[in-house]
Amino acid sequence: MAKLNLLLLLVLVVCALGLVTSQHKARKLFTELERAQARARELDVEFGKLQLEASTWALHTRVERVATGTLGMRMPDARQVRVIGAMGGK
Amino acid sequence: MSAAAPALVRLPVWRARFVMAGLVAAFFVLAARSIYLQAMQTQFLQEKGEARYSRVLEVPGTRGRILDRNGEALAISTPVQSVWAIPGDVDASPAAVRRLAGLLGTDARELRRKLEDRTRDFVYLKRQIPPEAAEQVARLGLEGIYQHREYRRYYPGGEVTAHLVGFTGVDEAGQEGVELAFEASLGGIPGSRRVIKDRRGRVVEDVESIRAAQDGRDLALSIDGKIQSLAYAALKGAVAAHKAKAGALVVLDVRTGEVLALANVPSFNPNNRARLSGAQLRNRAITDVFEPGSTLKPFTVALALESGRVSPATAVHIGTGGLRIANYTIHDPHPETVLSVAQVIQKSSNVGAARIALALRREDLWRMFDRAGFGAAPQTGFPGEAAGRLRPADSWRPIEQATMAYGHGISVSLLQLARAYTLFARDGELVPATLRKSDAPAAGTRVISAQTARQVRAMLELAVQPGGTAPRARVMGWRVAGKTGTAHKQENGGYAADKYIASFVGLAPASAPRLVVAVMIDEPANGQYFGGLVAAPVFAEVMRGALRALGVPYDAPLEPVPLPGAGEEAREST
Numbered sequence: 001m002a003k004l005n006l007l008l009l010l011v012l013v014v015c016a017l018g019l020v021t022s023q024h025k026a027r028k029l030f031t032e033l034e035r036a037q038a039r040a041r042e043l044d045v046e047f048g049k050l051q052l053e054a055s056t057w058a059l060h061t062r063v064e065r066v067a068t069g070t071l072g073m074r075m076p077d078a079r080q081v082r083v084i085g086a087m088g089g090k
Numbered sequence: 091m092s093a094a095a096p097a098l099v100r101l102p103v104w105r106a107r108f109v110m111a112g113l114v115a116a117f118f119v120l121a122a123r124s125i126y127l128q129a130m131q132t133q134f135l136q137e138k139g140e141a142r143y144s145r146v147l148e149v150p151g152t153r154g155r156i157l158d159r160n161g162e163a164l165a166i167s168t169p170v171q172s173v174w175a176i177p178g179d180v181d182a183s184p185a186a187v188r189r190l191a192g193l194l195g196t197d198a199r200e201l202r203r204k205l206e207d208r209t210r211d212f213v214y215l216k217r218q219i220p221p222e223a224a225e226q227v228a229r230l231g232l233e234g235i236y237q238h239r240e241y242r243r244y245y246p247g248g249e250v251t252a253h254l255v256g257f258t259g260v261d262e263a264g265q266e267g268v269e270l271a272f273e274a275s276l277g278g279i280p281g282s283r284r285v286i287k288d289r290r291g292r293v294v295e296d297v298e299s300i301r302a303a304q305d306g307r308d309l310a311l312s313i314d315g316k317i318q319s320l321a322y323a324a325l326k327g328a329v330a331a332h333k334a335k336a337g338a339l340v341v342l343d344v345r346t347g348e349v350l351a352l353a354n355v356p357s358f359n360p361n362n363r364a365r366l367s368g369a370q371l372r373n374r375a376i377t378d379v380f381e382p383g384s385t386l387k388p389f390t391v392a393l394a395l396e397s398g399r400v401s402p403a404t405a406v407h408i409g410t411g412g413l414r415i416a417n418y419t420i421h422d423p424h425p426e427t428v429l430s431v432a433q434v435i436q437k438s439s440n441v442g443a444a445r446i447a448l449a450l451r452r453e454d455l456w457r458m459f460d461r462a463g464f465g466a467a468p469q470t471g472f473p474g475e476a477a478g479r480l481r482p483a484d485s486w487r488p489i490e491q492a493t494m495a496y497g498h499g500i501s502v503s504l505l506q507l508a509r510a511y512t513l514f515a516r517d518g519e520l521v522p523a524t525l526r527k528s529d530a531p532a533a534g535t536r537v538i539s540a541q542t543a544r545q546v547r548a549m550l551e552l553a554v555q556p557g558g559t560a561p562r563a564r565v566m567g568w569r570v571a572g573k574t575g576t577a578h579k580q581e582n583g584g585y586a587a588d589k590y591i592a593s594f595v596g597l598a599p600a601s602a603p604r605l606v607v608a609v610m611i612d613e614p615a616n617g618q619y620f621g622g623l624v625a626a627p628v629f630a631e632v633m634r635g636a637l638r639a640l641g642v643p644y645d646a647p648l649e650p651v652p653l654p655g656a657g658e659e660a661r662e663s664t
Contacts, residue, residue, distance in 0.1 A: 027294050034293055048155075048168050055163045055246035060319035078567040078634075079648040083641055 143286050144297060151278025152241060153262055154306030156255055156269070158315040159348075159527045164255050165269065167241040167262065171224030172217040179234030180205050186232060193227050194219060217260060218242050243269075247315070249357035250322045253373040254313065254525070257360045267373065268311065268525065271471045278306040310527040312348035317341055320635040321351040325609070328628045329355045332614035338375035339628065340508040341636055342606040344597065347512070347521035347532040349470070349505070350605070350636065352376070377474040379501040380610065383577030384559075384621070385595050386459075386497035387443045388514065388546050391435055393458040394446045395542045402432040402545050406442045413441045415489045420444050435549040436558045438574060440496045447495030448488065455491065456483035461537045462510040463520055464502050470525045478502040497575060504593075508608035511595050514550065514571070515603035518543040547571050551600050554626075563596055563626035564651040565634045567644040571603075572596020572629065574621030579613065589613050594625035598633050601645040607633050 056062075067073040127135065156165035173194060182190070187205065191198035194216040204213050217240070219227075224237055243258045245251070256267020263277065264270035281303030286295040321339050329337040341351040358370040372378060394400045405428050413420040422441040426433070434442030447455060459465065465480030479501045486494065493499045502510075505523060512521045512534070519534030550571035554563045559574040575593035578585035595608040609625040609632070618624055 030295060031292065044152075045169055048166050051155075051163050052166050052168065052244050052246055058162070059246065059248075060316055061250070061323065078638075078644070081567075081638070083643040 143288070144284055145287050146282050146284050146300065147293075149281040149283060149303035150239075150241070151280045151303040152305050153243070153258075153278050154276045154308045156276070157308060157310045158313045158318070159310060159350075160315060161310070162315045164247050164251050164311065164313070164315075165243055165245050167243055169221065169239050170218040170242045171221060171227075171237045172240050173215045173219065173224065173227055173235065173237050175205060175213055175215055175235045177205050177208050177210055177213060177234070180232065181234070182232050186230065190215075190227065190230060190232065190235075193223055193230075195223075245360040247318075248361065249359050250319050250353070251313065252357050252360045253354040253371075253375075254311070254352050255360065257363065266371065267472070268309070270473045271525075272309050276306045276309055279304040312343070312346075312350060312525055312527050313352070314350045314636075314639065316639050317632070317636045318351040318353065320639075321632045322353040322355075322357070324628050324631040324635075325353050326355050326357075328609075328611060328624065331616065332611060332618065332624050333616040334611045334624075335613040335615075336369070336372075336374055337609070337611045337628075338378075338504045339610070339632065340375050340504050340606075340608045341632065342508045342512065342521075342523065342608075344512055344515040344521070344603050344606055345531045346528050347509070347523050347534075348528060349523060349525050351632075352505075373472070373474075374610070374612070375504040376468075376470070376472050377476050377503070379476045379478045379503050380591050380593075380612075381500065381577045381580060382497040382502050382507055382593065383575035383591070384438045384440075384443075384496050385507060385573050385575035385593055386500070386502075387435055387438065387495065388550060388573055389458055389462055389510070390443050390447050390450075390455065390495040391431060391549065392513070392538050392542050392546045393450060393454060394431070395545055396538050397450065397454065399449055400431050400446065402430065402549060404431050405429070406431060406434055406439075406445055408439060408441050408445075413444050413492070415444075415448075415492055416487070418489050420492060432549045432552060435546070435573065436552040436555075438496075438553070438559045443495040444492035447491055452483045452486050452491045455494065456480070456486075458537075459494075459500065461520065461535075462513060463506055464500065464510065468503075468505055468509055468523050470505070470523055472525060476503040476506075478506055497577065504608050504610045507593075507595055508606050511597060511606045511608070513537055514543050514547045515597040515606055516543070547597075547600060547603075550596070554596070559620075560594060560596075560622035560626040562622060562653065563594060563629050563633075565598065565630050565637070566651050567646055567648050568598045568633070568637055568642070569600035569646045570596055570598045570630070570633065571600045572626070574626060576619060576621045590619040592619055592621040592624035594621050594629045596629055596633070598637060599642060599645040604640065604642050605633065605636055607636070 153167045155163055158164055187202050188198045191201045194201070196216055201215065204215060207213065215235070228237065241262055243262065245255060245257070247255065254267055256269040257265055258269050259265050264273040269276065281299070281301040283299045284297040285293045286297060288294045321341060325337045325339045337355045339351065339353045340349060342348070343350050352375050354372070354374050356370050358366055408422055408424065408427050408429055410427060412422060420440050422439050424437055424439055429437065429439055429442050431446065434446065459480050464478055467475040467477040490499045509520065509523045513519065516534055517540035518536055518538040520537050521532050521534040550573055551569060552558055553573055554560050554570050560572060563572050564570055573595055577591050579589040579591055581589065591610060591612055592614055593610045595606070597603045597606045607629050609628045611624050614624045
């Protein structure tokens with residue numbers, strides 16, 4: 001009887017220690033998850049900002065201004081444009 | 091003293107019993123107490139305990155982006171900081187307050203006044219400042235000054251897409267335009283979750299998610315950014331050149347009913363709405379109505395062709411003295427005394443259109459307008475969509491039936507007008523207009539036969555040829571068909587003699603129409619006011635750019651389109 005009790009005590013101690021370590025691990029993983037999520041949010045915010053910046057740079061009016069002003073480009077005359085059949089009307 | 095055996099003290103029995111009873115009683119008290127705490131107050135106590143370490147955190151739901159059909163952003167939310175203070179806790183030196191005012195971009199004196207108002211527990215110092223500035227504010231390390239994160243909407247398209255996209259208020263709820271129309275799907279729903287925090291305030295465990303945060307969904311509009319900016323630039327230029335009060339423009343895709351561009355002038359910058367007037371905010375193309383004038387003639391003629399009473403070649407007597415109905419005379423400035431039905435459209439004859447209309451039943455005419463979508467809101471979901479005014483047929487007097495034939499006594503929005511022209515572009519089908527991107531061709535409802543639609547389209551093509559009202563609407567490389575409108579503006583119940591609305595609605599390429607473009611210029615005041623002179627060139631510019639942007643094949647010889655010489659342009663009467 002005493003032997004069995006001792007054995008059970010041992011099992012109990014092991015279980016208790018196991019619980020403590022797994023809890024600790026869970027918390028560590030959780031902080032990692034939190035950090036990763038925060039990072040994801042940050043990146044998302046940055047993505048939004050970059051998108052905003054990109055669309056500001058790519059404004060059609062600006063592109064047109066740069067093209068005609070700085071680069072000296074111009075719209076081709078309709079006669080200089082060929083519309084190829086397969087793509088046409090798409 | 092002799093050694094005596096230890097004296098046996100006989101304690102009275104009651105003493106042992108007394109101690110025993112005392113112990114038992116104490117035990118019962120403890121048991122009762124523990125039962126009380128455990129069974130009856132357990133919830134309260136657990137709450138108290140949890141309150142020491144568990145916290146409920148707000149999880150923000152971000153608002154969805156608005157994109158154009160190619161995925162370019164038209165509206166994006168980015169986080170900003172709002173700075174607030176508890177005035178009673180603030181103990182800052184005047185120099186520090188001045189530095190803070192500099193960072194916030196506010197007046198130092200006003201800032202000090204806010205901070206000295208000790209009666210309030212909460213005061214916003216500045217809402218929505220960029221994160222970089224907020225960081226500098228935090229680095230000042232002032233006590234009693236806090237920040238929280240908010241989201242702000244940015245509109246990269248600025249004034250070009252302002253009317254369509256609309257804007258949100260300071261709390262990110264849609265106030266105008268698409269932002270308001272699609273609020274339900276765009277808006278994010280903030281959630282909350284319960285967590286366990288440790289002594290240093292770090293979250294160590296997620297207990298439960300009370301309500302999951304829901305991010306708003308992105309919304310892809312039917313707008314094509316390229317065509318939109320082209321349309322806005324062309325319209326803005328024309329409004330400025332003709333010293334007009336306002337202008338509006340709609341580009342519709344004939345196959346899908348998608349609105350590819352929708353521009354309004356005057357516009358505003360949605361990113362900085364400090365000084366706005368009602369006139370700037372109005373989305374004229376959708377929410378305003380006007381008397382369309384001659385752009386409605388094709389519908390009258392289509393009905394007459396449909397009824398079989400006339401063919402395009404049927405002669406219509408115009409005469410010289412105008413058409414007198416009751417005590418009102420409809421005038422026509424054209425020299426011809428007889429025109430064919432096709433020429434009535436080509437030269438935009440009021441008398442001709444009136445005569446054709448008077449030969450028809452007014453109920454049929456009403457039904458024609460009704461089925462072309464006039465008098466009912468186009469159901470795009472846009473807030474404040476105008477339905478226009480189409481009075482019931484039984485209230486029409488003969489003179490009204492005659493004027494209705496050329497677009498007076500009826501009011502429509504520009505979007506309705508553009509959509510109605512899909513009848514002629516789609517061989518007789520009316521297509522529902524939509525502001526959302528759709529990839530599949532839309533199913534239309536048949537209103538007139540394909541043959542009638544093609545006949546009217548041919549007449550509309552004549553209108554842009556030399557001898558028509560709008561040779562300036564032509565575009566090199568594509569066959570164009572369209573109709574001008576020049577209407578006196580209504581004012582105080584009558585018509586203003588010198589105020590006009592010039593319009594042009596057309597489609598291209600005429601052999602297999604892809605686009606309908608409708609242009610409206612309000613009160614051109616630089617001498618010219620005919621739709622063919624004011625609105626048609628805008629149409630041509632936008633149509634040319636849009637057809638090219640979409641890669642639509644040519645259907646006309648590539649010859650330069652000559653500008654009409656003197657006398658080659660037919661003048662409209664209204």
